Amino acid sequence: QLGLNTKFFGREIYYEESVDSTQKIAHRLAYEGAVEGTIVVSEEQRMGRGRLGRAWFSPIYTGIWVSIILKPEIAPQQAPQLTLLAAVSVVRGIQKATGIRCDIKWPNDILINGKKVVGILTELVAESDRINAVIVGIGMNVNQEREHFPEDLQAIATSLAIEGGHKWNRAAILQAVLKEMEDLYFDYLKNGFQVVKLLWESYAVSIGKQIKARTLTNSITGKALGITDEGVLLLEDEKGTVHRIYSADIEINE
Ligand code: BTN
Incomplete structure (x- = not known):
């Protein structure tokens, strides 16, 4: 029902109404041997996880809360590259689906006019020094109105609806982001990090400041x-x- 146009991403889709955290489910699936490209999407997260141990506000039907399981053959110290790859994919996907241009603040906050619209959390499933899986969690604020955000977030968070002036089709945005990410990911596996690095630098606002x-x-x-x-x-x-x-x-x- 998501109408994806990707080959690998979304080969297996777990679509839920409400979960604690799509990251948590993806971790369990990865542990059970899920195929690369498995995605977990939920309409709501009761305990959405952010970076650095923070919570991620994930109200029902308004955002895109998704985790993607990747199984790249890379060293653990290369994992930050995937975070940057995800950030670039999100910016490009949003631009294609909505025409809205976002900035990246290192490593992976996606901003519009200085306010955060998307957060990305990359987690490793590793055994000794080998990566079993990388779980890329993306939280996109799409159709929230300003008053939907808790007061402490109103000054620092925004949504595509607030910035674009109307609501958006969430499935179309997810499709566009996953398509960008799949293309970039396979290019990265084949040709390395340089293309991602150049693209990332072109969207980054923090460099040189x-x-x-x-x-x-x-x-x-x-x-x-x-x-x-x-x-x-x-x-x-x-x-x-x-x-x-x-x-x-x-x-x-x-
Ligand atoms: C951040 O702190 O900026 C990262 C936020 C990441 C949120 C996403 S929503 C989907 C996935 N599931 C979670 O619990 N967190 C990530």
Whole structure:
């Protein structure tokens, strides 16, 4: 019923009315040996998960809450590349389906006019040093009105309906995003990260700017120089020391 036009993504589809988290279900399916491209979609998440242990607001019938199971043969340190690949796919898919242009804030926040419209959570299912699966969770705010968001989110979150002025067909947006992602993913497996990296840099708003990166343990201020071939952020502090940032929240100060 989703009308997908992809070959691999969505070979197996689990479509649910309400779940705790599509990530949680995808983890279980991956553990049970799900095929690559299996997707889990739900109309609502009661306990949607965000990055860094946060909750993800996932009300019924208004957004796209989806997890995709990938089984790439890559080293664990290459996994951030897939996060960036997902971000690029979302931006391109949204642009194709709606004409709305989004920005990417490292590593994978998708913004419109500085407000977050999509969040991406990439999780590994790994055994010792081998990746069994990568679960890419995408949460897209599509048809929420401003008053649907809890008060604390209203200043920082938005939806495609708020920005575009009317509601959108969610299935069409999901189709477009999955199509972009499938094409980019197979190109990535065959030819490597360079194309994704260039595309990502063309959508990124944080590069070249003064930013503050808050990691779990400290915070570093400086200039975002770019990303490495692994997808790691390079941040130069005022002393000229370059830090490699693997995971952080970014605030753009300029
Ligand atoms: C973020 O914090 O920005 C990431 C949010 C990721 C939300 C998506 S919605 C589908 C999938 N299931 C979850 O529980 N989380 C991800």
